[in-house]
Amino acid sequence: MSVTYDAGEKTPVFYLDFYNGSTLVGSVSNADISDLQIQRNLIADKPTVGQANAGELTSTFLTPSFTIPRMAKINVRIVWGGATYSAGWFFIDTRSSNPTNNTLTINCYDAMLMAEQLCPAYGTDINVVTSIAGQMGVSVATSVTDNIVNAYNVPQAQMQNSSRDVLKTIGAAYGGSFFITKNGELGFAGLVPAPETFYLVDQNGDAITFGGDRIIVYS
Amino acid sequence: MSTHNIGNRCANIEIDHPWTPVSQVIVKVDENTSYSAGDTTGRTMEISCPIGTQTMANNLLTVFSGFVYKGYKATDALIKPSMELGDSVSIGGVYSIVGGMFIKGEMILAANLTAPSSGDIDHEYPYEEFRKITVAAKNIKHGGSYGTMHGSGISGHSISTSQTSSGINTSLADADFSADVFSGAASASWMKAGNILVTSGGTLRTVSQNFIFGSTNVYWKAKEFLDGEGNTIYLHYLGY
Numbered sequence: 001m002s003v004t005y006d007a008g009e010k011t012p013v014f015y016l017d018f019y020n021g022s023t024l025v026g027s028v029s030n031a032d033i034s035d036l037q038i039q040r041n042l043i044a045d046k047p048t049v050g051q052a053n054a055g056e057l058t059s060t061f062l063t064p065s066f067t068i069p070r071m072a073k074i075n076v077r078i079v080w081g082g083a084t085y086s087a088g089w090f091f092i093d094t095r096s097s098n099p100t101n102n103t104l105t106i107n108c109y110d111a112m113l114m115a116e117q118l119c120p121a122y123g124t125d126i127n128v129v130t131s132i133a134g135q136m137g138v139s140v141a142t143s144v145t146d147n148i149v150n151a152y153n154v155p156q157a158q159m160q161n162s163s164r165d166v167l168k169t170i171g172a173a174y175g176g177s178f179f180i181t182k183n184g185e186l187g188f189a190g191l192v193p194a195p196e197t198f199y200l201v202d203q204n205g206d207a208i209t210f211g212g213d214r215i216i217v218y219s
Numbered sequence: 220m221s222t223h224n225i226g227n228r229c230a231n232i233e234i235d236h237p238w239t240p241v242s243q244v245i246v247k248v249d250e251n252t253s254y255s256a257g258d259t260t261g262r263t264m265e266i267s268c269p270i271g272t273q274t275m276a277n278n279l280l281t282v283f284s285g286f287v288y289k290g291y292k293a294t295d296a297l298i299k300p301s302m303e304l305g306d307s308v309s310i311g312g313v314y315s316i317v318g319g320m321f322i323k324g325e326m327i328l329a330a331n332l333t334a335p336s337s338g339d340i341d342h343e344y345p346y347e348e349f350r351k352i353t354v355a356a357k358n359i360k361h362g363g364s365y366g367t368m369h370g371s372g373i374s375g376h377s378i379s380t381s382q383t384s385s386g387i388n389t390s391l392a393d394a395d396f397s398a399d400v401f402s403g404a405a406s407a408s409w410m411k412a413g414n415i416l417v418t419s420g421g422t423l424r425t426v427s428q429n430f431i432f433g434s435t436n437v438y439w440k441a442k443e444f445l446d447g448e449g450n451t452i453y454l455h456y457l458g459y
Contacts, residue, residue, distance in 0.1 A: 012300065014324040036324030042304040043318040046335050047288050049266055059324075078300045080328060085300035087322065143220070143305070150278060154270055172268040173275055175282045179304050189305020192286050193316040194220055196309070 010081040016059060018066070019073040026066035034103065035060040038076060038088055040110075042179050042189050049191050050172030052164050054112035055180055057090040060105040063097060074108055075184075089184030110180040111138045115164035122156040125170045129178075132163040133186040141185035147174055148188065222307040223317075228297040230329075232311035235290035235336050238262050241283040246271035256280035289315040290336045295329040298322075308332065 014036055016028040040055035057076060076087040090108035097104050114136035121131035126148045133140045152173050158166050167178045176190035199207045200215040207214045242261030246268050247253045254276040257263075264283055268275065291313050298320075302308075306317045310332065318334040 010328075011326055012324075012328040030324070033324055038322045039319075040304055040321075041319040042316070043335055047290060047318070050268065078328070080300050083300075087300065150275075152270060152272070152275060158270070169269055172266050173270060173279075175266070175279050176305075182303060187303075187305070189220065189316070190282065191288070191316070192282060193307035193314065194222055196222075196307070196314045 013079040014087075015077040015079070016061065017075040017077055018064075018068050019075065020069040021073070025069065025072070026064055028061045028064055032062040032064070033059060034062075035105075036076070040088065040179065042177050043191065047191065049175050049177060050168040051177035052112055052115065052167045052171065053177070053179060055088055055090065055110040057088065057108040057110075058106070059108075060103050063102050063104045068092070068095070068104075068106075074106075086182045086184070088182050089180070111136050111184065111186075112164065112178075112180050114138075115167060116162055119159045119161055119163045119166040122154050122159055125150070125152045125154055125173065128154045128158075128166060129170060129186070132167060135163055136186065138180065139185050141181050141183070141187040143181075144178075144186060144188045147176065147190065150174070220306050221301065221303070223298065223302055223309070225293075225296055225298070225308060225310040227311060229293040229310060229332075230295035232291060232293040232296075232313075234311060234313050237290075238286075238288040241286045244276050244279040244283055246276040246279065257284065261285075288334070289313050290334050291315055291332075292336075293332045296332050298328060298330045298332070300328060302330070 013030050014033060015030075016033065016036075018025050018027065036057075036059045038055065038057050041051075041053040043049075043051055044053050057074065070092070072092050074090045074092065076090070078085045078087050088110060090110050091113075092106050092108050094107045095104060115132060117135065119128070119132065120135050121128045126145070129144060129148055130140055133144075148170065150173070152170070154166065154170065158169065161169075171177045171188065174188070174190065175192065176188055178186060178188050181187040201207055209215070240261045241257075241264050243255060243257035243259055243263040245253050245255045245263060245265045247265055248269055248271040252271075254271055254273045256273070256276040257280045264279075266279060291311065293310050296310060302317060302320065304317055304320060308315060308317050315334040317332055319332065321331040323329070
């Protein structure tokens with residue numbers, strides 16, 4: 001799918017939705033948020049495969065009236081142009097309050113840190129990945145089932161390693177890395193981008209259309 | 220995965236020098252085992268994978284063959300909230316992937332996007348592969364005992380020699396040694412030059428030195444080549 005960018009940009013409205021398990025306990029919106037930063041990496045530091053990086057959320061906001069549970073699950077939500085998008089699911093790691101400003105600062109990571117436990121399974125790679133996702137409490141994204149298809153064998157000895165390390169191993173086997181998607185699923189992406197596409201144009205650079213539709217060609 | 224055409228809609232962009240196209244994949248299982256596919260006409264991708272197989276190396280070559288990695292670092296790129304890690308992006312004239320995304324909650328939806336620099340791991344030569352070079356000194360005839368070729372080079376690297384009924388097999392566990400020592404009290408007459416099989420590429424140069432061993436004019440030769448870090452490595456053998 002090709003995403004076209006318009007000349008005019010819309011103003012995003014950010015929300016932090018706090019969950020206790022699957023129960024929404026409250027939300028904080030733009031008006032109360034003084035700082036919000038999300039760092040997510042498929043590949044960090046250097047262009048390699050076989051990574052499994054955790055996303056990180058840091059935010060400071062006015063202390064809400066509701067009680068934020070320990071290790072609360074947070075969904076960062078963006079309302080943009082009338083539509084709602086998820087920008088990630090995180091778990092609170094640390095929190096600090098500032099009574100002077102009545103603010104709360106939280107530092108959170110996504111579910112990738114849940115993979116820091118012994119690998120629960122061995123056998124065919126996709127079965128191992130599915131087991132690890134279950135261990136992490138997340139579902140498997142279609143990017144995983146679409147790409148992890150070669151049925152490489154993960155030997156039993158790998159159960160001595162952490163699930164995160166096994167994800168790195170399987171990711172490397174497919175030339176990519178695992179990550180937690182914006183929807184909170186276990187996702188996979190390769191290092192090689194999709195083939196670049198272009199509009200088919202005439203000698204003047206004008207797009208050639210077919211029934212009014214532009215024609216996309218691969219490089 | 221989607222493709223995002225951002226164009227120049229970012230505050231700043233730094234673009235790295237692109238890779239040369241990938242032509243070889245080496246799947247490194249451990250220090251002693253690796254599988255390779257392709258040739259050395261282009262860039263070699265080394266991938267550490269403890270469950271690696273030759274089939275995996277072949278499949279990865281299919282994925283990476285001709286691949287040109289393009290690193291970039293764009294600040295305050297105007298993105299759409301649907302952008303996801305691993306998506307393809309066309310930005311500032313470079314076509315690459317969204318390898319990293321840093322979003323700040325501001326009045327516009329902007330993000331710092333990266334595909335990290337390739338400079339730090341940009342090996343023109345697969346130097347780690349050299350550590351797995353096996354030198355088979357075949358056809359060396361020997362008597363009741365045999366000498367040992369060993370090195371006094373960089374610590375932690377050694378050469379091992381084993382005696383079989385057909386000759387002496389010499390292998391390098393780690394090829395970073397630079398000694399020219401032959402030890403053994405036997406006459407050199409049982410030594411015969413054999414074939415040295417270097418099973419990996421490199422910049423090869425043969426050097427030699429003649430010397431008298433017992434009553435026989437014996438020579439040693441060394442294959443000298445450079446690894447990817449600029450270190451000189453010698454592979455030695457004796458003959459007469």
